[in-house]
Amino acid sequence: MIQGGFVELRDIEIFLALAEELHFGRTAERLRVTPSRVSHVIKKAERRIGGPLFERTSRTVRLTPLGERLRDDLLPAHTQIQRAVDRAVAGARGISGTLRVGYSTPWCADLALQAAKVLRTRYPGCVVRTQEIQFNEPFGPLLRGELDLQISEFPVRTHGVTEGPVLLRERRALMVPADHPLAHQESVSMEDLAEVPLIRSDGGLPASLRDLHMPVRTPMGRPIPHGPSYTFWPEVLALVAAGLGASIVAARAASYHARPGIAFVPFADGPTVDYGVLWPATGQAQLAMTFVDVLVDLR
Structure with missing residues (x-):
């Protein structure tokens, strides 16, 4: 970062993620950094911009009017940059193929289908197939390799399943x-x-x-x-x-x-009902992780 703005893309990502999560711990978990790293980036930005971006208490984190304006100005540009990078990565790695996505509720299905539409627009060689998950076997298809990703309730804490980012927090x-x-x-x-x-x-x-x-x-x-x-x-x-x-x-x-x-x-x-992305603990291919990035953008 420099006086009056951001230079490092990672710092912009940290600011925008905190502006959405309004929680240092969740932001750190989402971006796979430490909470101290998030705090350091925000403090550095506030010093160089010359004003507070967030109001912090022991219980809440809120954007200041200055922080809201910065978020609104940065978000469209950041999204455009990310999409340009995604297209370049797709071209270099040949992102294509069929992705199998499960969902547990109609609103998770809505999000999956919206993301599928975006993915097909960006990468015409991709196909997304969706499937409803039944409550009597919530992770069976994922663990058997019948699905690549799943959008359903958190927390899971089940052997063989990795929790990705939270997409929805519902009352x-x-x-x-x-x-x-x-x-x-x-x-x-x-x-x-x-x-x-x-x-x-x-x-x-x-x-x-x-x-x-x-x-x-x-x-x-x-x-x-x-x-x-x-x-x-x-x-x-x-x-x-x-x-x-x-x-x-x-x-x-x-x-x-x-x-x-x-x-x-x-x-x-x-508590709220939280919904997020799950995938097998054995890992995921580039297509699946690209789809996760689209889901995060849409949430």
Whole structure:
């Protein structure tokens, strides 16, 4: 960096990533650098630009108006540079072939198909085939080599699977029968889960996801009633509509799965539902990593 602007592309990437994540740790993890490296780059930029780019407290990180203007000015140019580099790499390495991508939700499918369209535009020799992942076998196709990449819920922490970047962070909602008392509230809390049976997967999900989406106790230790089990996602909609239980979902599920007999009530507390890219721990080819870069751009 020099007075009044950026010179090193990596420093620009760090600034733009922090402007999006608003978290030093997540930015460092995403770019595979240390948090101290992120802090050093930002402090150096602020000194040389002559003003603060971020407001930092012990709990939050926010862009200043100066930081917002810099982000808005840099982002289009950075995207154009990255695309030019991608095209050069594709030409040099001959990026082409078929990429098999799995997804666990309709909104993950939307993102995968948008990325496929961009990839085909940049690299006409590429073909992307998509496939829905079932909850009873969330990583089987990936581990068997039937898929190259997968977009689904985090965290995974499963042997043989590598977690890539987070693409979506979604507020959670409780999907309940429309005639249940909770359906008429503006929001629910994690403690409200003690008041309704929670529908559960009949197997396949790793403990990290099962504990997050199907807890057995509330934060205060109250037991959560065990509702019926399911194998495939459409069963959950039918079970909830029949009044047999509730399910924790991403809030945007209301736009995709609304039907008579079901209500979606947002949580006022609790973690988000995060979705990201997964690939086999054995590694990936250039085409797959190029597709991941496109996904990150689109998010």
